[in-house]
Amino acid sequence: MPQTVISVKDLSKRYSLGSMFKRTKIDALGGIEFEVKSDEPTIVSLIGESGSGKTTLAKLMLRIVEPSGGSMEVAGKKILAGKKERIRDEDLKALIQPIFQNPFEAFNSLKSVDTYLRDTAVNIRKAEGKDAIEKAMREALMAVGLRYEDVAGKYPNQFSGGELQRISIARAIIARPKLIVADEPVSMVDASLRMNIVNLFKSIRDEYKTSFLYITHDLATAYYISDYIVILYRGRVVEAGDARVVLLRPLHPYTKLLLNSVPAVGQKWSSREKMSDIETKEYRLEGCKFCTRCPDRLPECERSQPPRVDLEDGRAIYCFRYRGDGKAK
Numbered sequence: 001m002p003q004t005v006i007s008v009k010d011l012s013k014r015y016s017l018g019s020m021f022k023r024t025k026i027d028a029l030g031g032i033e034f035e036v037k038s039d040e041p042t043i044v045s046l047i048g049e050s051g052s053g054k055t056t057l058a059k060l061m062l063r064i065v066e067p068s069g070g071s072m073e074v075a076g077k078k079i080l081a082g083k084k085e086r087i088r089d090e091d092l093k094a095l096i097q098p099i100f101q102n103p104f105e106a107f108n109s110l111k112s113v114d115t116y117l118r119d120t121a122v123n124i125r126k127a128e129g130k131d132a133i134e135k136a137m138r139e140a141l142m143a144v145g146l147r148y149e150d151v152a153g154k155y156p157n158q159f160s161g162g163e164l165q166r167i168s169i170a171r172a173i174i175a176r177p178k179l180i181v182a183d184e185p186v187s188m189v190d191a192s193l194r195m196n197i198v199n200l201f202k203s204i205r206d207e208y209k210t211s212f213l214y215i216t217h218d219l220a221t222a223y224y225i226s227d228y229i230v231i232l233y234r235g236r237v238v239e240a241g242d243a244r245v246v247l248l249r250p251l252h253p254y255t256k257l258l259l260n261s262v263p264a265v266g267q268k269w270s271s272r273e274k275m276s277d278i279e280t281k282e283y284r285l286e287g288c289k290f291c292t293r294c295p296d297r298l299p300e301c302e303r304s305q306p307p308r309v310d311l312e313d314g315r316a317i318y319c320f321r322y323r324g325d326g327k328a329k
């Protein structure tokens with residue numbers, strides 16, 4: 001039986017927005033589900049444009065925020081569920097490690113970067129003794145193409161963004177996690193270096209047997225490294241499946257739109273920081289969140305949530321257009 005890499009059930013996160021007098025609620029995640037099972041470590045890409053709920057999912061997994069409902073398993077362990085059922089915070093850190101978007105924010109500018117590596121080796125890896133700790137640091141740095149001698153004793157501002165992101169990856173792998181959650185890890189890295197960094201994920205997957213949740217709005221990088229793909233739109237999964245299956249024959253109208261407009265590596269579809277009116281409106285639609293933009297919409301799309309259709313090729317698609325055989329209506 002293949003193992004559960006990630007399994008998400010009915011996971012939701014509701015935020016309240018606005019002032020006391022004009023409150024709105026949005027479901028940044030509106031009851032999503034997907035399941036990745038494999039005997040091999042897997043790179044799962046979570047793809048969606050800005051404001052689709054990606055960071056919300058990452059924050060839930062790291063327990064930076066609490067879900068409004070639902071559950072999640074990683075490597076067969078319950079990480080989101082009732083407090084009694086789920087694993088402890090300490091065990092979560094050994095299971096899942098993060099890599100953040102901006103490496104300069106992830107490191108305190110007044111601390112030498114090897115402090116972080118050492119802390120992870122001691123507190124999470126439980127390395128004991130000077131030699132074992134240094135060995136763990138050396139190995140992890142080597143895995144990301146850096147030398148311990150070039151890193152030890154230096155401060156964040158002595159590195160480029162790309163180098164510092166490599167150091168964050170090294171820090172994460174010292175913990176030997178089952179899963180690394182990387183939220184837009186290359187969007188602040190120089191465009192010419194992005195592929196080098198995402199390719200590192202592949203080598204770490206193979207060498208360390210670590211799975212990844214690679215969160216991105218950048219379909220081009222996801223294209224090269226994904227084993228499995230989940231596409232989000234306004235807090236809902238629209239299509240999820242094996243990367244080759246989805247990329248070679250996208251079925252959901254939104255996935256098709258994305259693939260027809262694959263930008264060059266690193267280019268953004270949208271870089272809006274603030275939530276636009278359209279975004280709020282789409283989040284609050286009764287039916288399919290994509291229906292106002294969808295070239296193939298049917299009357300029912302506006303009225304209710306699209307059904308989940310499971311196809312023979314293993315993918316799930318949320319769309320009124322499809323029947324179980326993958327044929328469009």
Ligand SMILES: Nc1ncnc2c1ncn2[C@@H]1O[C@H](COP(=O)(O)OP(=O)(O)O)[C@@H](O)[C@H]1O
Pocket residue numbers: 015016017026028048049050051052053054055056057275279
């Ligand atoms: N703390 C918060 N309070 C209110 N709304 C939030 C909060 N965090 C995120 N949101 C909203 O939830 C939606 C999803 O945000 P986010 O998860 O950051 O998306 P993404 O990472 O895909 O850009 C957005 O509309 C965003 O404005």
Ligand SMILES: [Mg+2]
Pocket residue numbers: 054055056184
């Ligand atoms: Mg985000």
